[in-house]
Amino acid sequence: MNTVGIIAEYNPLHNGHVHHFREAKRLSGADHVIVVMSGPFTQRGEPAAVSKQARTEMALRMGADLVIELPVAYAVQPAEWFAFGAVSLLAATGVVGSLCFGSEAGSLEQLRPLAKFLAAENEQLKADISRRMSLGASFPAAYSEAAAEAWNASSQGSFLGEEEPAAVLHLLRQPNNSLGLHYLIALERLKSGIVPLTVPRTGAGFHDPLQPGSSIASATAVRRLLAEGGSPAPYLPDYSLSILDRELAAGRGPVTLEDFRLPLRHTLLTRSAAELRGLHDMNEGLENRLLRVFSELEPFTFDGLLLGLKSKRYTHTRLQRLLLHTLLNHRREEMTPQQLAQGPAYLRVLGFSAAGRQLLKRMKHSASLPVVTSPSRFNHPMLQQDIAAAGVYATAFAAPQRQELLADYLLPPVMV
Structure with a gap:
């Protein structure tokens, strides 16, 4: 089996992702695709628009064979650790021969020399x-x-x-170059034999508005359209649109940061500055600034808190990640650079196709990490973080049910 790896968030899966998927298979000559995908929360410190189960189904309908979850310990991190965690998972499968990512550069000619140089930081x-x-x-x-x-x-x-x-x-x-560079750095540091490939990014960029007559839009623009009550139909494949419509009709999206306003307010009301100081990425006195801005806000909103915290030193994205770590109670000692450098401790299977089932059989012999299909049968602090994050995420649904709050325990992997 020739297998290519893709690292994605599919938030939600749109036509640009389909183009990348097809190009990844063409460039690699692969007949199988493994996707490493963020769970309920994403690299920019935001909740995904719909659940990881729904986005896994989108990926499998597109043609992916196996979807593996990137632990939240890596998913909500700067590019260096996001990339290192995801690449580590692909390497740990023992079956991935290549990794394909999008970039503005469109080639590895410039990125690879830089990556080799920067890997030895x-x-x-x-x-x-x-x-x-x-x-x-x-x-x-x-x-x-x-x-x-x-x-x-x-x-x-x-x-x-x-x-x-x-x-x-x-x-x-350039954002895709930067992330791609960190994928290459991770491959260097892991001394992995996975072959990197890149696809020129086409169509809309991250901050670009929707273009009339175009079928390609960034995921950011699609989410903005959803928030405004518009239809993303021109920018999504039919299966992705159908799954999205189903989730929205059931009150399971689109999930936004504002949906976590009340639990975050509760956290800030019940934590001292000393307690907040113990959270991941809460440094340089940010806990005092956070409590001061919080006490002055009326009304209290996520956007208002972010605006009050924003400065030249702290990017909007970094602050969003910080507030998610606060919401999820991610302790500093749980995510030290030394711990993150050890890589993920397991391969959590979110879904698979019939061909993916065959990949899983191969991975029983090739994988260097435990393959987890049922979290109730595997115990690890990093997995407990994932389960907690999924439960917190489901509280944002219109009327969360037990099966949604405890989905990691109660729902099997998605099968297509």
Whole structure:
């Protein structure tokens, strides 16, 4: 079996994802596809529009053979750890031969040399990132600027022409290039034999508005359309639209951050600054700033809290992730860099096709991690975080039922 891996959120699955899926199979020559997908919460610190079960079904209807959940410990993280967790899972299957991702660059010619250089992150680079952050830069800005300067000062040679300093910085600042670069860095650090492939990103970018007459829109634009009560039909394949319509009709979406306003308010009312200080990513006195802004808000909303916390130093995305860690009670000691560097501890199966069932049989012998199809039969702190996150997510439904709140225990993997 020739198997290609894809890392995705499918939030929701749209025509652009279908294009990427088809190109991944074409470029790799693969006859099977394994998707590593975020669970209920996503890398930008937002809830997925619909449940991980619904999005798994979308992926399987598209043609994916096996969907594996990226643990929330990695899913709600900056690009470095998001990528490392996802690539680690693909490598741990023992059956994935290639990884295909989208990028603005459209080729690996520029990204691979940078990845090899940055994979051996030296102390000078770390110090430069810290220095730039101390001057008020956000981490993404500090990383891209420090990485570009380190590359340009190295003896690696030029591949971008005379304007290399500006070109490298531009390359690193493009969102899909940046994430793809971290996939490549993860492959280097894991010393994985998985072959990287990239597909040029086509159509709408992350922040682009909907284009009249186009069938391609970003997931962000689709979610915005849903929030405004519009129909995303032109931008979704029929099966994805059907599943989305079913979930919305049942009151299971679209889920937004504002749906967690009340539980977050309860958390902030019942936690001291010292308790908040123990949460993941709660540093530099952010707990005091958080409680102060919270006490001044009227009315209390997620958006209002984010607006009050926003500064040049802290990006909107970083603050959204911080509030999710607060909501989910992710303790600092549970997600240290040393722990995250060990990688996920299991392969959690969200769904599979008939061909995926055959992949699972192969993985019984090839996988380097336990393959988990029933969480009730496997115990690990990281899995408990996933189960808790799914339960909290389901509280946002219009009338959450026991089967939805405890779906990880009560529902089998999705089968198509």
